[in-house]
Amino acid sequence: MKTWKTALGVVLVGLMLFPVYWMFNVSLTKTSDMRADPPHWFPWNPTFEGYTAALGQQLPALATSLFIGLGTVALTLVVALPAGYSLAKLRPRGARGIDFVLLVAQMIPAVVMAMGFYTIYIKLGMLNTVAGLIVADSTLAVPFAVLLFRAFMASIPRELMAAAQIDGASTWRTFRSIILPLSRNSVITVSLFAFLWAWSDFIFASTLNRNSDTIPITLGIYRYIGNNTTQWNSIMATAVIASIPAAFLLVLAQRYIAAGVTAGAVKD
Amino acid sequence: MLTRTRTQAVAAFDDSAVSRAAGSTVRRRSRQWTAFAFLAPLVVYLAVFYAYPLYRNIDLSVHDYTPRAFVQGNPEFTGLDNYLDVVSDDTFLAALRNTALFTLGSIAVQYALGLVLAVFFHRNFRLSVVLRAMFLVPWLLPLIVSASTWSWMLNSDNGIVNTVLQAFGIGQINWLTSPDTSLLSVTVANIWLGIPFNLVILYAGLQNIPADLYEAAGLDGANSWQRFWRITFPLLRPVSAITLLLGLIYTLKVVDIIWIMTKGGPADASTTLATWSYREAFGTGQPDFSPAAAVGNLLILIAFTAGLAYVRLQRREET
Numbered sequence: 001m002k003t004w005k006t007a008l009g010v011v012l013v014g015l016m017l018f019p020v021y022w023m024f025n026v027s028l029t030k031t032s033d034m035r036a037d038p039p040h041w042f043p044w045n046p047t048f049e050g051y052t053a054a055l056g057q058q059l060p061a062l063a064t065s066l067f068i069g070l071g072t073v074a075l076t077l078v079v080a081l082p083a084g085y086s087l088a089k090l091r092p093r094g095a096r097g098i099d100f101v102l103l104v105a106q107m108i109p110a111v112v113m114a115m116g117f118y119t120i121y122i123k124l125g126m127l128n129t130v131a132g133l134i135v136a137d138s139t140l141a142v143p144f145a146v147l148l149f150r151a152f153m154a155s156i157p158r159e160l161m162a163a164a165q166i167d168g169a170s171t172w173r174t175f176r177s178i179i180l181p182l183s184r185n186s187v188i189t190v191s192l193f194a195f196l197w198a199w200s201d202f203i204f205a206s207t208l209n210r211n212s213d214t215i216p217i218t219l220g221i222y223r224y225i226g227n228n229t230t231q232w233n234s235i236m237a238t239a240v241i242a243s244i245p246a247a248f249l250l251v252l253a254q255r256y257i258a259a260g261v262t263a264g265a266v267k268d
Numbered sequence: 269m270l271t272r273t274r275t276q277a278v279a280a281f282d283d284s285a286v287s288r289a290a291g292s293t294v295r296r297r298s299r300q301w302t303a304f305a306f307l308a309p310l311v312v313y314l315a316v317f318y319a320y321p322l323y324r325n326i327d328l329s330v331h332d333y334t335p336r337a338f339v340q341g342n343p344e345f346t347g348l349d350n351y352l353d354v355v356s357d358d359t360f361l362a363a364l365r366n367t368a369l370f371t372l373g374s375i376a377v378q379y380a381l382g383l384v385l386a387v388f389f390h391r392n393f394r395l396s397v398v399l400r401a402m403f404l405v406p407w408l409l410p411l412i413v414s415a416s417t418w419s420w421m422l423n424s425d426n427g428i429v430n431t432v433l434q435a436f437g438i439g440q441i442n443w444l445t446s447p448d449t450s451l452l453s454v455t456v457a458n459i460w461l462g463i464p465f466n467l468v469i470l471y472a473g474l475q476n477i478p479a480d481l482y483e484a485a486g487l488d489g490a491n492s493w494q495r496f497w498r499i500t501f502p503l504l505r506p507v508s509a510i511t512l513l514l515g516l517i518y519t520l521k522v523v524d525i526i527w528i529m530t531k532g533g534p535a536d537a538s539t540t541l542a543t544w545s546y547r548e549a550f551g552t553g554q555p556d557f558s559p560a561a562a563v564g565n566l567l568i569l570i571a572f573t574a575g576l577a578y579v580r581l582q583r584r585e586e587t
Contacts, residue, residue, distance in 0.1 A: 005394075009388070013402045019406075083306065086304075086306035090303030091303060092300065093303075093304075102314075106517065109542055109571075113321055115321075115545075115557055117321055199410065202412050206550065225419075235420075236416075242412070
């Protein structure tokens with residue numbers, strides 16, 4: 001057995017994840033020990049004051065983020081699923097143009113999008129609204145989602161669709177009853193990523209939503225950092241809580257993640 | 269994006285057979301309408317939420333949008349003045365230099381470390397799947413979480429990094445507050461964030477290299493060093509190219525990690541084009557959208573040029 005490889009692997013993971021460990025450690029450290037020299041390497045004497053503070057103050061922000069994440073997923077799927085189907089199976093004219101636009105869309109910096117949305121929202125009165133943030137966050141996921149669905153749906157055998165059509169199913173019916181059920185895995189992958197990106201978004205939140213009372217958790221942490229720099233245990237406790245979706249994905253949905261990262265980047 | 273040419277060729281063949289069987293242009297035209305109906309939400313979406321903001325951005329950059337003009341809606345048209353102002357600004361050269369250092373430094377190191385790790389994990393060993401999954405963590409965490417954790421770790425007085433360095437007799441380094449180290453600090457944090465992405469893509473690329481090539485090389489007596497440089501690295505080139513290109517495009521856009529850790533400071537020492545644009549528009553009490561939009565558009569131009577260069581390069585290799 002290559003035990004040395006496992007041992008080396010564990011050491012490498014330890015180094016890589018040290019910042020994550022440190023976040024945990026600090027989140028459990030007493031405020032009075034925060035500036036101890038040398039710092040406490042292990043929370044021997046853990047305190048939950050950070051978590052109490054975090055939950056007391058950030059619960060609404062967590063709920064807002066959850067809502068924004070789910071809204072973003074819904075919007076992304078509604079736009080991207082039919083488009084992926086059309087591009088993969090119905091061969092519309094101008095598909096190449098769409099490809100090009102999707103590619104370019106991914107190159108646009110979020111800060112540029114933020115300015116564009118800002119000027120539009122200020123006119124429509126959509127600044128500092130959750131709906132506005134959902135729309136903006138969905139732009140992070142839609143190009144990726146369309147490309148992923150297109151690639152996946154192209155691999156669905158044509159015979160399945162042909163069989164349905166012979167049975168008299170309309171294109172819509174074929175889409176709903178054949179394509180969608182078969183695309184379950186790619187729908188999960190896209191939903192996970194769309195949720196995670198919306199949940200993690202900082203730029204849109206800090207520009208389009210910065211004067212709002214209903215702020216997402218990323219902005220909650222950011223304001224925390226700005227306000228009380230001594231309360232690092234509370235900040236890190238909030239950070240730990242904000243990382244829960246990521247941990248959840250890693251444990252329960254790891255294969256979908258790998259599928260998402262490699263999609264479109266590696267030819268098969 | 270990489271098109272699946274084979275599938276398309278099959279599809280095209282299929283299409284002609286079907287339409288010959290159908291034998292009517294009416295049917296084909298109605299199919300086009302159906303295809304377009306399914307595509308319509310995306311087209312509307314792209315027009316309203318991509319093209320229009322982008323248009324607004326260009327509009328901002330060729331007018332003088334003061335906060336007052338914003339409200340009244342009568343900004344003065346200034347042509348390319350904003351671009352000229354931006355390029356001749358003192359910050360521009362610094363930001364350009366920082367962008368180059370930050371981007372190239374990040375993607376080079378991320379790629380190198382990602383490749384080393386991908387090769388390391390290539391052959392399965394005990395726990396390799398679990399350990400590889402753990403490497404994804406930095407990439408999945410919200411950026412604000414990683415950025416604030418790094419900020420605290422690099423804190424001058426109480427940071428764990430300085431504590432460790434002091435044990436080796438190295439005096440206090442003001443990682444985030446000294447102009448000499450702030451760009452390095454944000455680059456290191458960004459490299460940490462980017463390793464998982466590189467690892468996953470390069471690992472998938474490795475899986476596609478036929479195992480018998482390695483066996484043949486092994487029979488010919490090639491050692492692992494030769495196997496890497498003669499087989500792995502050359503065959504991984506297309507995957508490497510797309511990894512580096514995506515890395516470049518992502519890294520050029522980075523604002524959050526830098527903004528949260530240093531706000532581009534001190535004194536522009538870690539200001540990149542993207543953070544500069546963010547600061548002008550949203551970072552101060554006085555929003556200054558016009559120059560910010562100009563900087564943003566320059567950034568798109570750079571990313572676009574890189575993308576085009578990649579496509580040309582790829583085409584030349586294929587012929």
